Amino acid sequence: MADAGSPAGYRPPTPDAADLIAWPEDFGTRFAIFVDTEEEFDWNAPLSREGHGxxxxxxxxxxxxxxxDRGIPITYLVDYPVATDPRAVDVLRGIVADGRSAIGTQLHAxxxxxxxxxxxxxxSFAGNLPEEVEAAKLDVLTEAITEAFGAAPRAFRAGRYGIGPATLRLLAARGYRLDSSMRARYDYSGEGGPDxxxxxxxxxxxGPVVELPLTTVFTGALRGSGAGLYWALGKVPKARGVFARAGLLSRIALTPEDMPVADAIEAIAVAAGEGVRVLNFSFHSPSVAPGMTPYVRDAADLAAFHRWWDAVIGELERRGIAPVSSDEIIAAAVLPASAPIR
Structure with a gap:
């Protein structure tokens, strides 16, 4: 998905300093993993309601x-095709029986x-839909997940990060307490999505929801210039790639999908140095099987996917950055019972 720098999409307000989570001292620096647990589809074809598994x-x-085996919980953000497939539900029930992992929600509109x-x-960005349509889809999905897994989900992510002005309010009214739909420092407005x-x-x-953006940092010799330089480079063809290859400026998200492991390890160092208290990692569930996403095309790619995680987890352990579950994030955030959502 490309960044266009256009203001056409929904732009969530930058949080006030008073809204930032003041984590407990003993919380330390932690990392979380959220998995977009979804159907398989052809990533090169137009989106369709049919033809997925x-x-x-x-x-x-x-x-x-x-x-x-390394004591790391995962939150599986389940969408409608998965939540209504009995075989998939049985698999996921067995997985979250570890006691710390959890089932959350992902809305593919x-x-x-x-x-x-x-x-x-x-x-495809659910937040672009009329509020009553977004709400109806969220209700159907939340009910399906609650029925399938025996508990109401508390964590959410919009498919394609597609939140809109009503999304957080709709989530709060339905008992959600954690959202991870915002991808820090990305702009999807060129496709009609959020900025x-x-x-x-x-x-x-x-309000009563904690927003945990997907972690993204700038690395390289010019990283101090950060977002301003990155967006300026986007106006010049191929400039971002030239700067990245020269080690001057790269935008690195914490995911094994299309992010080299050396860059991810550097990003961990930068994020920790900048005082990020929860490093938010993510990947798509079909990437654990060869041939289902463009990131894992074959067995060699799958082996590289696992090596990426081995190296990254080793680096996190070396730095004393411990894993945290979504329920532990909600508890540590000490959210207010209610507050207005801007």
Whole structure:
């Protein structure tokens, strides 16, 4: 997905200093992993309500075991095709029986009933839909997950990071307490999606919901120039790639998908040095099976995916950055019972 720098999409307000989470002293610096637990589809084709499967879910237990054996909980953000597939639900029930991992929610609007809207790029961002349509889709999905797993989900992510002005208020009214839809320092407005260029890595309160942005940092010799230089480079063809290859400026998100491990390790150092208290990692569930995403095309890519995690977890352990579950994040944030959402 490309960054266009256009103000056309929804732009969440930059949080006030008073809204930033003041983590307890003994919380330290922690890391969390959220998995977009979703159907498989052709990433090169237009979005469709048909032609997808959930077979990659069968590969999750082996991948999960690699984390669980090191005491790392994962929050699986489940979308509608997964939540309504009995075989996928059985697999995920077994996984979260570890006691710390959890089931959350991910809304893919184009495969989530009710279907009032056309399937278009703009409508794939659920926050672009009329509020009553976004709410209806969220209700159907929340009910499906609650019925499938026996508990109401408390963590949420919008598919394609597609939140809108009503999303956080809708989540709060339905008992959600953690959102991870904002991808710090990314801008999807060129595709009709939201603009997170003004959102940093710090967790903050949005009423009774804690917003935990996906961690993204700038690295390189010119990283002090950060977002301003990065957006300026975006106006010059290929300039960002030239600067990245020269070691001058790169934007690094904490994901094994298309982010080299050396860059991720440098990003961990930068994030920790900048005082980020919760490093938020993410990947798509189909990436644990070869051939389901462009990031893991074959067995060699899958082996590299696991090596990436081995190296990154080793670096986190070396730095004393411990894992944290979504429930532990909610508890440590000490959210107010209610507050207005701007």
């Amino acid at each position: 959930t077979s990659a879910i069968a590969a999750l237990p082996d991948a999960h075991r690699r984390f669980a 184009w495969v989530n009933p009710p279907f009032f809207e056309e399937v278009t790029p703009a409508n 997170f260029a003004g959102i940093g890595n710090a967790a903050f309160r949005a």
